[in-house]
Amino acid sequence: MLNLFINSVFIENMVFAYFFGMCSYIAVSKSVKTALGLGAAVTFVQVMTVPLNYLLNEYVLAPNALGEGIDLSFLSFILFIAVIAAFVQLVEMVVEKFSPSLYNQLGIFLPLIAVNCAIMGGSLFMQQMVGTEINSVGDSIVYGLGSGIGWWLAIVMMAAIREKIEYSHVPAAMKGPGIAFIITGLMGMAFMIFSGIQL
Amino acid sequence: MKLSKNFTNPLAANNPVIVQILGICSALAVTVKLEPALVMGLSVTFVCAFSNLIMSLLRKGLPSRIRIIVQLVVIATLVIVVDQFLRAYMYEVSKQLSVYVGLIITNCIVMGRVEAFALGNKPWDSFVDGVANGLGYAFILVLVAFFRELLGSGTLFGIDILNRFGYVGNSLMLFPPMALIIIGCIIWVHRSLNKDLQEK
Numbered sequence: 490m491l492n493l494f495i496n497s498v499f500i501e502n503m504v505f506a507y508f509f510g511m512c513s514y515i516a517v518s519k520s521v522k523t524a525l526g527l528g529a530a531v532t533f534v535q536v537m538t539v540p541l542n543y544l545l546n547e548y549v550l551a552p553n554a555l556g557e558g559i560d561l562s563f564l565s566f567i568l569f570i571a572v573i574a575a576f577v578q579l580v581e582m583v584v585e586k587f588s589p590s591l592y593n594q595l596g597i598f599l600p601l602i603a604v605n606c607a608i609m610g611g612s613l614f615m616q617q618m619v620g621t622e623i624n625s626v627g628d629s630i631v632y633g634l635g636s637g638i639g640w641w642l643a644i645v646m647m648a649a650i651r652e653k654i655e656y657s658h659v660p661a662a663m664k665g666p667g668i669a670f671i672i673t674g675l676m677g678m679a680f681m682i683f684s685g686i687q688l
Numbered sequence: 689m690k691l692s693k694n695f696t697n698p699l700a701a702n703n704p705v706i707v708q709i710l711g712i713c714s715a716l717a718v719t720v721k722l723e724p725a726l727v728m729g730l731s732v733t734f735v736c737a738f739s740n741l742i743m744s745l746l747r748k749g750l751p752s753r754i755r756i757i758v759q760l761v762v763i764a765t766l767v768i769v770v771d772q773f774l775r776a777y778m779y780e781v782s783k784q785l786s787v788y789v790g791l792i793i794t795n796c797i798v799m800g801r802v803e804a805f806a807l808g809n810k811p812w813d814s815f816v817d818g819v820a821n822g823l824g825y826a827f828i829l830v831l832v833a834f835f836r837e838l839l840g841s842g843t844l845f846g847i848d849i850l851n852r853f854g855y856v857g858n859s860l861m862l863f864p865p866m867a868l869i870i871i872g873c874i875i876w877v878h879r880s881l882n883k884d885l886q887e888k
Contacts, residue, residue: 507717
């Protein structure tokens with residue numbers, strides 16, 4: 490389990506190895522404060538939706554899960570995205586009702602998360618890893634937590650670098666997204682040194 | 689006149705990937721070789737065009753409160769069609785694309801065009817807009833894949849180009865970080881040519 494966690498945070502990092510959640514990663518990484526907020530929200534939704542989708546996969550979608558000879562795996566895209574969208578909506582309503590101050594901090598990010606590729610990607614990878622690395626609900630929670638934290642780490646580091654780069658002389662055409670992509674590429678190369686770690 | 693402008697605009701001046709920075713999530717991982725990049729680009733074009741068409745036909749009777757969930761259902765259904773088609777007729781490519789076909793659902797270009805264009809325009813205009821944005825995305829994918837396959841393995845579409853001259857493939861090009869750096873360079877070139885896009 491520890492191996493799965495380290496693996497999903499560092500080696501198979503959502504951003505650097507699979508480019509998941511790049512859109513909001515580039516768009517929201519202008520200040521560390523908002524990056525922290527969005528990262529926390531993504532990690533929370535990831536920890537909840539990956540196990541939910543794991544249960545859905547195990548008891549409804551997998552071949553022979555509902556009954557002998559029934560294979561509903563072609564429905565997994567539509568059910569996973571429905572679970573994610575419904576869950577995000579639910580979280581938004583609960584947070585708005587019980588903690589208005591938290592809602593004001595996270596509120597704008599929550600609708601963004603429903604279409605964040607990292608969430609959907611986490612569930613789809615979880616489905617592929619069933620039977621090899623993920624064999625129980627506990628494993629799927631660990632994987633959700635690890636991949637969420639990996640994304641969180643990436644966006645906060647990126648935001649910190651972008652705050653500093655305001656003061657350097659970037660060529661005019663490279664300002665904004667151009668330099669952000671190159672920095673992400675260099676960070677990805679740095680993260681490649683983690684590959685091969687086994688615990 | 690307006691229609692042709694709708695068509696050419698997303699291909700260069702207002703390209704969804706390099707100007708609006710949308711849909712990068714699933715874009716870069718499939719660019720190691722040209723073939724999966726091309727298939728992915730065409731799949732997105734198909735999904736984008738038909739989701740725009742369907743949502744444009746539905747736009748008058750649809751309450752705006754439930755539009756997001758309706759959009760997701762329409763897009764997810766189209767993606768399932770694409771996924772089943774690829775598995776049936778192009779099994780090798782669909783293995784290489786793995787989960788990225790499913791991620792077309794959360795591709796911001798598809799949702800973005802439905803929200804920004806299809807809900808306020810006629811069906812035929814929306815269809816053209818969807819095709820053009822999909823092709824704009826496919827163009828960038830193919831461009832990145834061209835450099836990565838040529839410099840990484842010395843081939844194009846699996847046909848040997850550089851290796852016969854004694855070129856040794858630079859395997860760094862095949863790793864994920866180089867895709868980001870190539871796209872950064874494409875943005876650099878594009879913004880040097882279009883000065884009005886540069887950030888102050």
